[in-house]
Amino acid sequence: MASMIVASSNAKPLSPLPIPSQSPKPRIQIPQIKIPSSEKIPQKLLKLSSSALKSLSAVAVTSLAFSPPSLAAEIEKAALFDFNLTLPIIMVEFLVLMFALDKIYYSPLGNFMDERDNAIKEKLNSVKDTSEEVKQLEEQAAAVMRAARAEISAALTKMKKETQLEVEQKLAVGRKKIEAELQEALANLERQKEDTIKSLDSQIAALSEEIVRKVLPVQ
Amino acid sequence: MNVLSCSMNTLRGLYDISGVEVGQHFYWQIGGFQVHAQVLITSWVVIAILLGSAFIAVRNPQTVPTATQNFFEYVLEFIRDVSKTQIGEEYGPWVPFIGTLFLFIFVSNWSGALLPWKIIELPHGELAAPTNDINTTVALALLTSIAYFYAGLSKKGLGYFSKYIQPTPILLPINILEDFTKPLSLSFRLFGNILADELVVVVLVSLVPLVVPIPVMFLGLFTSGIQALIFATLAAAYIGESMEGHH
Numbered sequence: 377m378a379s380m381i382v383a384s385s386n387a388k389p390l391s392p393l394p395i396p397s398q399s400p401k402p403r404i405q406i407p408q409i410k411i412p413s414s415e416k417i418p419q420k421l422l423k424l425s426s427s428a429l430k431s432l433s434a435v436a437v438t439s440l441a442f443s444p445p446s447l448a449a450e451i452e453k454a455a456l457f458d459f460n461l462t463l464p465i466i467m468v469e470f471l472v473l474m475f476a477l478d479k480i481y482y483s484p485l486g487n488f489m490d491e492r493d494n495a496i497k498e499k500l501n502s503v504k505d506t507s508e509e510v511k512q513l514e515e516q517a518a519a520v521m522r523a524a525r526a527e528i529s530a531a532l533t534k535m536k537k538e539t540q541l542e543v544e545q546k547l548a549v550g551r552k553k554i555e556a557e558l559q560e561a562l563a564n565l566e567r568q569k570e571d572t573i574k575s576l577d578s579q580i581a582a583l584s585e586e587i588v589r590k591v592l593p594v595q
Numbered sequence: 596m597n598v599l600s601c602s603m604n605t606l607r608g609l610y611d612i613s614g615v616e617v618g619q620h621f622y623w624q625i626g627g628f629q630v631h632a633q634v635l636i637t638s639w640v641v642i643a644i645l646l647g648s649a650f651i652a653v654r655n656p657q658t659v660p661t662a663t664q665n666f667f668e669y670v671l672e673f674i675r676d677v678s679k680t681q682i683g684e685e686y687g688p689w690v691p692f693i694g695t696l697f698l699f700i701f702v703s704n705w706s707g708a709l710l711p712w713k714i715i716e717l718p719h720g721e722l723a724a725p726t727n728d729i730n731t732t733v734a735l736a737l738l739t740s741i742a743y744f745y746a747g748l749s750k751k752g753l754g755y756f757s758k759y760i761q762p763t764p765i766l767l768p769i770n771i772l773e774d775f776t777k778p779l780s781l782s783f784r785l786f787g788n789i790l791a792d793e794l795v796v797v798v799l800v801s802l803v804p805l806v807v808p809i810p811v812m813f814l815g816l817f818t819s820g821i822q823a824l825i826f827a828t829l830a831a832a833y834i835g836e837s838m839e840g841h842h
Binding site: 466470484 | 639
């Protein structure tokens with residue numbers, strides 16, 4: 377095909393050469409280029425440099441020589457606008473493809489995407505709502521903390537008082553005990569003093585006699 | 596002369612590789628009717644690619660999408676966006692039609708440019724993009740016509756036909772003509788673009804086999820995508836136009 381294109385494009389400047397040809401098909405003209413009858417060539421075209429003419433015709437000839445002989449016949453049959461049963465078959469194929477793609481692609485994936493979009497939207501909305509909730513919770517937490525602190529301080533003061541009371545009690549008890557012991561000890565001492573004094577009294581007479589005897593030995 | 600024939604020889608070799616056969620068809624006979632087998636074969640491949648990839652990607656959708664699922668979600672959102680901008684709020688039921696138009700044309704066009712169809716040899720003609728054949732494009736364009744008539748009639752009943760004399764009855768012939776020009780322009784635009792695209796690449800490859808055709812090939816991929824988008828967008832626009840109220 378491409379060779380045909382080249383050939384025909386090359387043949388164009390030459391096509392008026394042979395004759396005002398009667399045949400409408402350009403590929404029938406082309407073989408005639410090989411034998412251009414010099415008498416029929418218009419004078420105008422003869423003015424072309426002969427070398428250029430030669431090369432042009434050479435191109436035409438070579439390209440023709442390479443194209444298979446059946447090519448001309450094949451291209452004559454070329455049917456660009458050849459309508460036939462292909463058209464309705466393609467229509468049916470297209471409709472089948474449409475329904476199949478709808479079943480396996482557009483509908484499932486579309487629904488899936490819509491559902492996901494909705495889910496994401498819901499989640500976003502719920503997140504916005506929970507910001508309120510979070511505030512409430514924070515307030516609650518703060519209240520709980522305050523209550524706990526108050527409770528703790530109350531308990532602390534109560535415990536302080538209790539322990540102080542206890543300590544004081546214990547202190548008082550200790551003091552009493554010590555005082556009692558002191559009293560006892562003092563009483564003991566007093567008694568011992570008295571005892572000692574008594575015993576001293578009883579001994580005083582003997583002692584004084586003894587002293588007298590010693591002082592006054594000879595009587 | 597030597598140089599010339601030598602280069603012709605090399606070119607000849609390249610033609611064999613790059614040759615495209617315009618208007619050559621590989622015919623099958625089905626019940627006395629002829630079909631273009633190459634178009635059917637490539638369309639089956641395209642349909643298989645679409646269904647297979649979609650099935651694999653969407654089989655088990657994840658909340659956090661994987662790479663392929665993400666791609667298919669992107670494509671679906673793109674299709675929905677096209678439908679929504681052209682049709683309006685009631686675009687939902689038309690997503691499969693618009694989407695399939697876009698995907699089928701897009702994958703067809705790119706398959707013509709990217710898949711190595713030449714490996715498979717046919718007795719006659721050759722495998723190429725299905726949109727390379729006028730039958731395919733006309734089939735799609737006719738389906739579009741049917742679709743927008745159906746959309747209008749199901750939305751407004753017979754009142755749909757009042758649009759033909761809408762601004763003024765003088766425009767009646769032009770309005771009727773529109774119903775013919777719409778599928779005509781749709782089908783020929785796609786057909787011409789894809790065919791011309793492949794031809795340009797082939798001719799360029801045959802003239803300059805290296806480097807130079809590459810930008811044109813990329814341009815071809817680009818136009819292929821654009822054509823698919825244009826076809827789908829116009830179809831959606833026609834449907835939206837026939838559904839919209841005049842008041």
